[in-house]
Amino acid sequence: MLRPYKILVVDDEPDLEPLMLQRMRRHIRKGRYTFVFAHNGVEALEVLNRDGGIDMVLSDINMPQMDGLTLLEQIPKVDPNIRSVIISAYGDMKNIRTAMNRGAFDFVTKPVDFKDLQITIERTLAHMQEWREALSYRDKLVSIQNELEVASRIQQSILPSEFPEDMRYQVYGNMEPARDVGGDFFDILDLDKGRMGLAIADVSDKGVPAALFMMSCRTLLKGVAIGLSEPGPVLAEVNQLLHEDNETFLFVTVLYAVYDPGSGEFTYASGGHDAPLLVRADGSAELLPLTDGIALGVVPDLDYRQHSVILQPGDTIVLYTDGVTEAQNMLGDAFEVEGLHRIFAGTLASITAREGTDSVFQTVRDFMGEAAQFDDITCLTLHRDK
Amino acid sequence: MDITSQRTDGALIVSAEGRVDGANARKFQKAVENVIGDGDSAVVLDMESLSYISSAGLRSILLIAKGLQKRNSKFAVCSLQGPIREVFRIVGFDKIVSIYDSQGDAVKALGG
Numbered sequence: 218m219l220r221p222y223k224i225l226v227v228d229d230e231p232d233l234e235p236l237m238l239q240r241m242r243r244h245i246r247k248g249r250y251t252f253v254f255a256h257n258g259v260e261a262l263e264v265l266n267r268d269g270g271i272d273m274v275l276s277d278i279n280m281p282q283m284d285g286l287t288l289l290e291q292i293p294k295v296d297p298n299i300r301s302v303i304i305s306a307y308g309d310m311k312n313i314r315t316a317m318n319r320g321a322f323d324f325v326t327k328p329v330d331f332k333d334l335q336i337t338i339e340r341t342l343a344h345m346q347e348w349r350e351a352l353s354y355r356d357k358l359v360s361i362q363n364e365l366e367v368a369s370r371i372q373q374s375i376l377p378s379e380f381p382e383d384m385r386y387q388v389y390g391n392m393e394p395a396r397d398v399g400g401d402f403f404d405i406l407d408l409d410k411g412r413m414g415l416a417i418a419d420v421s422d423k424g425v426p427a428a429l430f431m432m433s434c435r436t437l438l439k440g441v442a443i444g445l446s447e448p449g450p451v452l453a454e455v456n457q458l459l460h461e462d463n464e465t466f467l468f469v470t471v472l473y474a475v476y477d478p479g480s481g482e483f484t485y486a487s488g489g490h491d492a493p494l495l496v497r498a499d500g501s502a503e504l505l506p507l508t509d510g511i512a513l514g515v516v517p518d519l520d521y522r523q524h525s526v527i528l529q530p531g532d533t534i535v536l537y538t539d540g541v542t543e544a545q546n547m548l549g550d551a552f553e554v555e556g557l558h559r560i561f562a563g564t565l566a567s568i569t570a571r572e573g574t575d576s577v578f579q580t581v582r583d584f585m586g587e588a589a590q591f592d593d594i595t596c597l598t599l600h601r602d603k
Numbered sequence: 604m605d606i607t608s609q610r611t612d613g614a615l616i617v618s619a620e621g622r623v624d625g626a627n628a629r630k631f632q633k634a635v636e637n638v639i640g641d642g643d644s645a646v647v648l649d650m651e652s653l654s655y656i657s658s659a660g661l662r663s664i665l666l667i668a669k670g671l672q673k674r675n676s677k678f679a680v681c682s683l684q685g686p687i688r689e690v691f692r693i694v695g696f697d698k699i700v701s702i703y704d705s706q707g708d709a710v711k712a713l714g715g
Binding site: 421466467468592 | 625628655657658659661662666669692694695699
């Protein structure tokens, strides 16, 4: 059983107290209401300040020391969630209007009709109850939003923020989530024999479930990649592990590549991910072949094919998620792979990996203009130095 | 996103129109599942008027297909336009989901 509602009755007429206790006795006995009494506004404020947990105030208007209208202005300073009902003389519209304008929830008139008063009290308390619930939902929402911000920071913090420095190549990536927590990620791994692993991935949804799936995918990929040296078998193993207890039917498209800076050999396998764009030193560009792999986490026991190309000095590989190619402008046109081609065509000889990636983000943003970002945008660029 | 449906030759044809993306993928899935009756043993999702589908939309199709598989109903998609077909190909869903060029081909193949 909930505690009784506590109602403060303020009136300078001594008759009201016994009358109220008598007429409301059934509700008092049932534990629905308890009453506290004060005889003017000053006393009422003392009670409010001293005696916490008052739910509503029922107050007369004309009283010595401090009248009801002044009291109405003071109550929110003690607790803005207390609701007040005014008792006024019959037909005294001027005071009733003033009371309503000062925040009274309702009014009753003298002589008090206790049946009507009881309905008014119930209505006021019901309103107050809903108001308190709304406040508590708002507080919960704020705390969830705070947690989402934390999740978003964790997610950003697991993305590489420092990039390997090597005379022979440059690599640089970035991710901009569409919502608080995204489903894209990229990773750069140190492998044996001086080789480097590059991953870019896109989970098939946004929000918290996708973010958790993304975290687990990234961790599995990292662990598997260090043990196995070829991209195809790495994807096969990660697919198997992700599929094992995937009740959610979330899936992830992954492009995983191994780069050998010594030979310039770039070997990749795609699990349902967009094809890498290879931009040659002369600015000509081609999409590398898809390796026909299925997105990870959906079907067990798959083999993943891989494909190799040799990067010549001055060549660049651009890895991206569909947040880049499917970014829309205000007209509803998509950025497309051609948009990526255009960024790199011609200007490439002097561009660094960082400039390349930054330029992709800048160009996509300019293209989108005021249009909403539907999807996470991720781009990872590898450039073999001359 | 709009869903319409009709029953022909023992198959339920569900036609989807517009965009299916992260914002409405769940709504899309529920809408399709709602038009599928207990008696429908073959369902064809016609995508001729679909202009865009994101990976969240593909996941919805996967969930619809899994639901039908559980009750031994058949499922296929048909009439994919260029960009939609390309998405299915890239993600590898052309190997998981039966795809047909037309409604007629799909209904025939599902033995309706």
